[in-house]
Amino acid sequence: MLTKKQKRNNWILVIVLIAASLFFLFPVLWMLANSFKQDAAITRDMNSIRAFVPPALKGNFFDNYVKILTDTSFVRYMLNTLFYAAVLIILGVIVNGLAGYALAKIKFPFRERWLMIIMLLMIVPMETIITIHFLFIAKVGLLNTVIGYVLPMIVNPFNIFLFRQVFVSLPDDVYEAAQLDHCSPIKYFFTMVLPMSKSVVATVSVFTFLNVWNDYLWPSLVFTSGDLLTAQIGLNAITSNDNTTMGQKLAVITMITIPVIIIYSLFSKQIVEGVVSTGSKEG
Amino acid sequence: MSFIELKNVCKKYDKTEKNAVTNFNLAIQEKEFIAFVGPSGCGKSTTLRMIAGFEEISSGELYIDGKKMNETAPMDRGISMVFQNYALYPHMTVEKNISYGLKNMKVPADEIKKKVDWAVQILGLEEYRCRKPKNLSGGQRQRVALGRAIVKDQKVFLMDEPLSNLDAKLRVSMRNEISKLHRELGSTTIYVTHDQVEAMTMADRIVIMKDGVVQQTGEPMELYEHPCNKFVAGFIGSPQMNFYDVQVERNGITFSDGKSIALPDTVTAKLQGYDHVIMGIRGEDIKFDGQNLDVYRETRQQAVIENTEIMGNENNLYFEFGGITSVARVSKYEVSRIGDSVDFVMMPHKMHFFHPQTEEAITVQGRGGL
Numbered sequence: 001m002l003t004k005k006q007k008r009n010n011w012i013l014v015i016v017l018i019a020a021s022l023f024f025l026f027p028v029l030w031m032l033a034n035s036f037k038q039d040a041a042i043t044r045d046m047n048s049i050r051a052f053v054p055p056a057l058k059g060n061f062f063d064n065y066v067k068i069l070t071d072t073s074f075v076r077y078m079l080n081t082l083f084y085a086a087v088l089i090i091l092g093v094i095v096n097g098l099a100g101y102a103l104a105k106i107k108f109p110f111r112e113r114w115l116m117i118i119m120l121l122m123i124v125p126m127e128t129i130i131t132i133h134f135l136f137i138a139k140v141g142l143l144n145t146v147i148g149y150v151l152p153m154i155v156n157p158f159n160i161f162l163f164r165q166v167f168v169s170l171p172d173d174v175y176e177a178a179q180l181d182h183c184s185p186i187k188y189f190f191t192m193v194l195p196m197s198k199s200v201v202a203t204v205s206v207f208t209f210l211n212v213w214n215d216y217l218w219p220s221l222v223f224t225s226g227d228l229l230t231a232q233i234g235l236n237a238i239t240s241n242d243n244t245t246m247g248q249k250l251a252v253i254t255m256i257t258i259p260v261i262i263i264y265s266l267f268s269k270q271i272v273e274g275v276v277s278t279g280s281k282e283g
Numbered sequence: 284m285s286f287i288e289l290k291n292v293c294k295k296y297d298k299t300e301k302n303a304v305t306n307f308n309l310a311i312q313e314k315e316f317i318a319f320v321g322p323s324g325c326g327k328s329t330t331l332r333m334i335a336g337f338e339e340i341s342s343g344e345l346y347i348d349g350k351k352m353n354e355t356a357p358m359d360r361g362i363s364m365v366f367q368n369y370a371l372y373p374h375m376t377v378e379k380n381i382s383y384g385l386k387n388m389k390v391p392a393d394e395i396k397k398k399v400d401w402a403v404q405i406l407g408l409e410e411y412r413c414r415k416p417k418n419l420s421g422g423q424r425q426r427v428a429l430g431r432a433i434v435k436d437q438k439v440f441l442m443d444e445p446l447s448n449l450d451a452k453l454r455v456s457m458r459n460e461i462s463k464l465h466r467e468l469g470s471t472t473i474y475v476t477h478d479q480v481e482a483m484t485m486a487d488r489i490v491i492m493k494d495g496v497v498q499q500t501g502e503p504m505e506l507y508e509h510p511c512n513k514f515v516a517g518f519i520g521s522p523q524m525n526f527y528d529v530q531v532e533r534n535g536i537t538f539s540d541g542k543s544i545a546l547p548d549t550v551t552a553k554l555q556g557y558d559h560v561i562m563g564i565r566g567e568d569i570k571f572d573g574q575n576l577d578v579y580r581e582t583r584q585q586a587v588i589e590n591t592e593i594m595g596n597e598n599n600l601y602f603e604f605g606g607i608t609s610v611a612r613v614s615k616y617e618v619s620r621i622g623d624s625v626d627f628v629m630m631p632h633k634m635h636f637f638h639p640q641t642e643e644a645i646t647v648q649g650r651g652g653l
Binding site: 183 | 372
């Protein structure tokens with residue numbers, strides 16, 4: 001039972017949090033409202049509260065969006081990115097998961113040192129090794145290919161660490177029981193370990209998706225062909241085009257933001273669970 | 284020929300000086316129920332895990348059904364195992380947990396169904412077959428673990444403290460169920476427990492271990508009546524046997540508090556050559572009733588009751604005697620209150636004597652010991 005003082009403090013906290021979230025949300029709300037407007041209306045409303053109010057729902061309400069979807073290849077870029085994200089989620093879960101499992105459960109020489117090296121790799125920024133990646137991919141002739149884009153992105157030290165932290169708390173006797181049930185180590189990984197660690201699989205999948213969706217530097221180096229471009233590069237191409245209106249720019253930014261918002265709202269629980277469970281044992 | 288045989292089996296872990304298990308020798312007959320019992324860290328679970336194949340055997344040989352199994356993978360040893368923490372697959376239903384092994388063994392689907400139906404029926408799990416382990420109680424989970432073990436028709440069952448996570452009441456009923464199951468299936472069972480009551484009530488033979496070394500192997504009553512050393516005598520039986528450091532006299536023994544009792548010549552004859560021995564006597568062999576006080580009057584003593592434990596079916600009486608707090612087990616009709624001064628006798632032919640240094644039994648009752 002909450003005391004009167006606690007109730008009052010809770011209310012104050014709620015009000016402060018609402019105010020803070022409005023503060024952070026206001027650019028998004030502004031973007032959303034103006035993405036439906038023509039440039040003249042955007043300029044007109046700029047200095048009034050109407051800047052946050054969308055126009056009336058009339059025939060040309062979705063004009064900016066229709067224009068982007070029909071006149072540019074943005075849909076294709078989005079589908080490309082979704083495809084890359086799907087491939088990288090599957091490969092990332094398998095490769096990083098297997099590495100995490102080995103570091104957690106398989107005894108081999110210098111296991112702890114390997115873990116230390118992988119943890120040290122986490123502090124190396126992608127930008128510092130991207131040149132090496134690029135030179136390697138160029139050398140083997142994989143520039144402008146899906147494989148060339150995907151290959152250096154599969155292994156992620158942070159994801160290995162996340163997997164390792166969760167797998168280390170999996171009970172060993174389940175593996176022993178599975179062995180007696182004629183389950184091979186690989187089958188055990190796919191039919192037992194991954195299903196028993198759903199939250200970390202979800203976390204890694206979300207992180208991978210966001211990584212791919214928001215990445216600009218690596219795809220801009222690997223891809224030159226329009227057919228393979230990702231959403232972020234498409235966004236840059238569209239927004240830097242002089243013929244694109246402000247309303248259209250805001251529409252394309254809105255579209256690129258929507259999947260991120262959906263993913264976060266759908267999986268926020270799993271993301272928190274996944275990260276939390278890396279430091280605690282599941283009951 | 285024995286069905287399972289362990290010959291000089293040793294286990295030594297890396298970076299340790301002492302063996303976890305030393306020269307373990309045992310021959311187990313087919314359909315036998317063997318219990319490994321001992322305190323924590325005595326090597327009983329390690330031995331079981333070596334039989335299962337989860338721990339490498341450092342030296343020695345293991346034979347199952349005549350075949351050497353030292354290097355054989357666990358799945359090829361023809362064993363099923365029930366684990367202390369059940370080790371159920373948390374994301375699978377009861378039915379899938381039980382059938383998982385059979386599927387991997389490529390058993391035809393109709394046969395799997397038949398076996399799973401039989402297992403859930405025999406274990407009373409019909410209404411839970413679609414539930415996941417997290418929605419089951421401890422006892423139900425343990426039954427699922429048993430079901431998973433019995434459907435595979437393996438000849439050897441290994442059980443690693445399977446009841447230790449259950450409450451006292453459930454333990455008793457599961458104990459009974461496991462014994463029944465063993466009789467019905469006729470499989471060879473090795474059961475690890477630290478609870479001597481489980482071992483005594485379930486096993487055909489008990490192996491008592493301490494510090495990785497087998498202390499004694501035998502039938503439950505044999506261990507109870509003729510323990511080979513002080514450790515076994517103290518480990519088996521509840522309440523624990525009373526042990527007294529006594530001085531051997533010509534016609535009896537003297538306790539450290541100066542009290543003496545006379546013993547029959549048959550007993551004192553065996554103690555010749557000893558100045559001091561350890562005398563052990565079980566609580567139920569200390570008698571308070573008039574008839575026994577009369578029969579064993581040579582050993583008659585007096586003590587003040589310091590504490591009582593009312594068990595319902597019997598009472599435990601605690602009193603100071605011979606320099607230690609002694610315990611006697613009496614029937615529920617023999618009521619004594621704290622502070623009562625009571626007369627009691629110790630039955631001489633039920634006394635156990637142990638070497639004061641080696642703690643090995645000194646043979647008085649015809650079996651075991653030196």
